[in-house]
């Protein structure tokens with residue numbers, strides 16, 4: 001087992017990584033101090049892992065709430081189920097919520113914890129690759145709105161993140177590939193040696209080799225923890241973690257939540273961000289091709305959906321939390337491994353990228 005730390009002063013918390021950790025409450029029990037525990041999961045994950053988690057707390061009062069599965073249920077409406085369960089159980093402000101599932105369950109449970117009685121503790125128990133390398137760390141929580149992705153939410157840090165790498169055994173291939181998009185992101189924005197490592201170890205990762213997986217997860221979490229530790233609320237550097245997301249969120253919203261997986265939209269969106277970086281003279285064609293090849297090998301899309309026009313993209317991209325006074329903020333690369341946050345992208349260059357990707 002490895003343990004990393006997200007360093008946020010008196011709100012610092014551990015990230016435990018290892019096989020079988022869901023069944024090892026001795027490792028993470030300290031993050032659940034009170035007597036009242038609400039485990040939030042969904043209809044797919046609950047039959048697989050809920051019993052293991054509940055039995056770890058047989059000395060507490062454990063209640064459960066099982067949400068419908070899917071990005072299309074990441075809504076305020078679904079969140080109501082969690083509040084209903086908490087109130088029906090008469091849980092007080094010393095309760096702890098456990099988020100057992102992928103990023104959708106994690107983002108919703110964290111937001112419920114941020115809101116319930118103005119804020120209670122929660123612990124992340126991520127069971128997808130994407131949640132283990134990204135969404136469970138850093139305290140961004142929330143739900144979607146029909147007009148924009150993650151538009152309603154709060155920053156609320158978990159008390160701990162418990163990554164049981166063995167849960168990835170049951171994850172479908174398409175979901176596993178989606179997680180790789182966020183792993184590759186860390187190499188692109190900050191860590192060129194990690195990108196080299198990913199190229200060399202992609203086959204082992206796709207075969208879900210335990211050692212390769214643990215290395216990829218730990219390296220991703222370390223990168224995210226360092227960035228969050230320096231810029232918790234995205235006033236600067238943290239925006240780098242949004243590489244490909246302004247384009248990607250437009251794809252998710254524009255095609256209907258759940259049609260494209262988040263990681264798939266991020267992969268295509270990253271290809272668009274790299275194309276734009278190349279148009280600005282910051283990236284050569286070989287570098288763009290190198291990344292496209294890696295995404296393709298990882299079974300990820302490198303083109304935009306045929307259903308969205310350049311005009312559609314411009315309208316959808318305007319609804320982005322990085323936008324200020326109507327000015328888009330985009331994450332681009334000035335060389336592989338060197339992400340930059342730019343508010344001054346010429347609209348002609350953006351238009352040229354959109355025209356190149358849209359039909």
Ligand SMILES: NC(=O)c1ccc[n+]([C@@H]2O[C@H](COP(=O)([O-])OP(=O)(O)OC[C@H]3O[C@@H](n4cnc5c(N)ncnc54)[C@H](O)[C@@H]3O)[C@@H](O)[C@H]2O)c1
Nearest residue numbers: 044102103104105127128130131134135140167170171262
């Ligand atoms: N908060 C953040 O910082 C952050 C970061 C990245 C992504 N996100 C959000 O995360 C969400 C995407 O997360 P995701 O990719 O985990 O999707 P997801 O939560 O929808 O999970 C993907 C699918 O896998 C299933 N599943 C989960 N664990 C499983 C397992 N071990 N075995 C079998 N099936 C399993 C789920 O039920 C679901 O059907 C998006 O809403 C995205 O916006 C948030």
Ligand SMILES: O=C(O)C(=O)C[C@@H](O)[C@H](O)[C@H](O)COP(=O)(O)O
Nearest residue numbers: 134138140149150238241242245321
């Ligand atoms: O943690 C962050 O910061 C990220 O941007 C991570 C992203 O992978 C994630 O998809 C996040 O939810 C996007 O944030 P948003 O603020 O654009 O909704």
Ligand SMILES: [Zn+2]
Nearest residue numbers: 182245262266
């Ligand atoms: Zn993301």
